[in-house]
């Protein structure tokens with residue numbers, strides 16, 4: 001995160017003594033990124049964070065890789081498939097490359113274990129459902145529209161309030177989700193022209209440290225491999241922390257869209273950047289006001305980025321047949337654009353009510369066999385009259 005935050009009890013200076021009531025020391029843990037050169041936080045644990053009773057390797061995560069996926073435009077329905085489970089075990093992978101994985105899930109239970117993604121940062125879009133994300137940084141309440149960023153290496157759980165109809169979309173990334181530099185001034189503060197402001201971000205709220213002994217199950221994801229660490233103390237034993245590294249969220253409905261006299265390209269919808277892809281938010285907005293403007297996008301070939309769109313709600317101005325929970329994938333190197341009639345339909349339109357999430361990756365995105373199971377097979381023909 002771009003700003004400093006502190007919660008709970010911490011010593012006046014880093015790397016100095018802070019004693020518990022029994023006269024022993026709290027255990028300081030520095031959680032740092034980019035070695036020691038990126039953002040970091042210092043946490044103060046009741047127990048050593050390194051204590052482990054036992055390690056078991058579990059079955060590998062199976063993304064159902066589709067090696068023979070043809071190069072074509074895809075449209076598939078992420079609401080079609082369902083896997084029982086919690087915020088982690090119910091995930092179904094749809095798209096992947098060597099830097100990211102796109103998954104969707106409909107959690108129908110809460111976890112009885114703790115989870116950590118050791119090799120990837122996670123972005124979680126909450127489409128439906130509400131609850132609380134617990135970590136040793138505190139409580140982060142979530143609701144529909146929230147886009148939660150969880151730094152690599154964070155031990156967390158998501159607890160949903162109920163199990164009627166929850167839906168999340170997850171993007172794993174091997175590099176951090178960052179606020180684009182051009183939204184910030186030289187002091188790191190968000191500039192007035194940025195599409196969001198510091199006060200839009202939800203950050204963890206204080207949670208009492210839990211000092212419990214037992215045998216706690218911590219599932220650690222390391223790429224495709226999963227390990228269960230049995231640890232002797234509750235992992236949320238942090239009495240205080242401070243720094244710039246922590247989970248946070250931003251609601252898509254708080255994004256201030258930019259509009260222009262004629263069509264503006266997707267970079268004006270930018271939310272976060274990583275080293276290997278960008279994430280954008282499309283929100284309801286007035287359309288272009290030039291008297292001859294064509295608000296629908298022109299046909300375009302992104303020669304070096306694959307474009308994924310997740311449709312959240314509203315009318316989608318340039319697409320036929322897509323609905324809530326649809327994903328379209330337009331691979332790099334082949335043109336895409338509005339379907340027949342959509343360009344003409346957009347002329348003179350005043351407003352769009354669409355909400356969508358876009359991912360543009362700089363390396364091809366590969367569909368999994370789950371895409372095949374949820375596929376709209378004739379999508380690539382939808383430009384034929």
Ligand SMILES: [Fe+2]
Nearest residue numbers: 300307330336
């Ligand atoms: Fe596009």
